[in-house]
Amino acid sequence: MLRVSRGRWRAHDLAFDPLTQMSRDLARLAGSNRDMIRFVFALMAFYAAPALAQETNPDSILPGSPCHGQMPCELGDRTYHVKEPDGWDGVTPLPVMLHFHGWARTGAVPVYHGRISGATRRRGVLLLAPTGIRKTWDFWSGDLRDVEFGQAVLEDAAKRYPIDRSRIYVSGYSFGSAMAWRYVCANGDDVAALIAVAGTLDQNESCDQGPAEVRHVHGLRDNVMDFPIGPGGDVLFPVALWRRQFRCDDHDRFGDWSVTNNDLFTRHVWQDCATGRKVMLDLHARGHFIPRGWIGRQLDELLGLAPHYP
Numbered sequence: 001m002l003r004v005s006r007g008r009w010r011a012h013d014l015a016f017d018p019l020t021q022m023s024r025d026l027a028r029l030a031g032s033n034r035d036m037i038r039f040v041f042a043l044m045a046f047y048a049a050p051a052l053a054q055e056t057n058p059d060s061i062l063p064g065s066p067c068h069g070q071m072p073c074e075l076g077d078r079t080y081h082v083k084e085p086d087g088w089d090g091v092t093p094l095p096v097m098l099h100f101h102g103w104a105r106t107g108a109v110p111v112y113h114g115r116i117s118g119a120t121r122r123r124g125v126l127l128l129a130p131t132g133i134r135k136t137w138d139f140w141s142g143d144l145r146d147v148e149f150g151q152a153v154l155e156d157a158a159k160r161y162p163i164d165r166s167r168i169y170v171s172g173y174s175f176g177s178a179m180a181w182r183y184v185c186a187n188g189d190d191v192a193a194l195i196a197v198a199g200t201l202d203q204n205e206s207c208d209q210g211p212a213e214v215r216h217v218h219g220l221r222d223n224v225m226d227f228p229i230g231p232g233g234d235v236l237f238p239v240a241l242w243r244r245q246f247r248c249d250d251h252d253r254f255g256d257w258s259v260t261n262n263d264l265f266t267r268h269v270w271q272d273c274a275t276g277r278k279v280m281l282d283l284h285a286r287g288h289f290i291p292r293g294w295i296g297r298q299l300d301e302l303l304g305l306a307p308h309y310p
Helices: 018-030 034-056 145-157 175-187 237-245 294-303
Strands: 073-075 078-083 094-100 126-130 163-173 193-197 213-219 266-270 278-284
Touching: 073 145, 078 145, 094 145, 094 175, 126 145, 145 163, 145 175, 163 175, 163 294, 175 193, 193 294, 213 237, 213 294, 237 278
Parallel strands: 094 126, 094 163, 163 193, 193 213, 213 278
Antiparallel strands: 073 078, 078 126, 266 278
């Protein structure tokens, strides 16, 4: 598994095109046999047809929508992906979750990920998933080009969708979680909540802005985006930045809770912060992954829905 250290990572596109490889193999077997070659091209056309159909008919309910699902939306020289919620009527304003993907991925992954879009589409939330340059994010430094791109994605989507500006959530996993932290650190005053999974900024940083609420989950055995344990073994250190930023004092330790039988969470909440904001930390005993149902439960609580899974 990838072990993260401070610095930049270059992502390489290792995509394998089975259609191209199949045509090469068959053509090699055919040699100069024209009938076989014709067969190869007919087969290629047959398998390409669904892809061509998808390009002209994305699964969006908006008439003439240029992009949805696996078809990316173009924005300058970059792209992002969109997933509409199930049963949306095309009119009702939508809460939005802007989700930053993990390292070496693209925005195509979150829109069909059961623990990400499986949560948003069942709860009436529009999912927006930007793609990072070279499949990664620049959250280490003060370079805010990815923050600016995230904001541009929101504004571009708002040209087609009626967005509920009071319910904008920013999320991410792993590298994407750290990027979500960077986004709200620089541009979070209008964000209702940060929903972060297994990735943080340096806890000694300070932020110019911040969301109304912080919700972070981390595994105590995470050795990819290492669990940021504090001085003296302080396991509450992963949200030290926000506790300091929001001037939070005492916290409440809620009882252990779970969504499925796979993971048990211990919740710590700081809700008497001087700035009127709230910080929440969920800890579990495992490693680096998106816990089943965790994102969905955060959305349930934020949207005032009855908790449910998935």
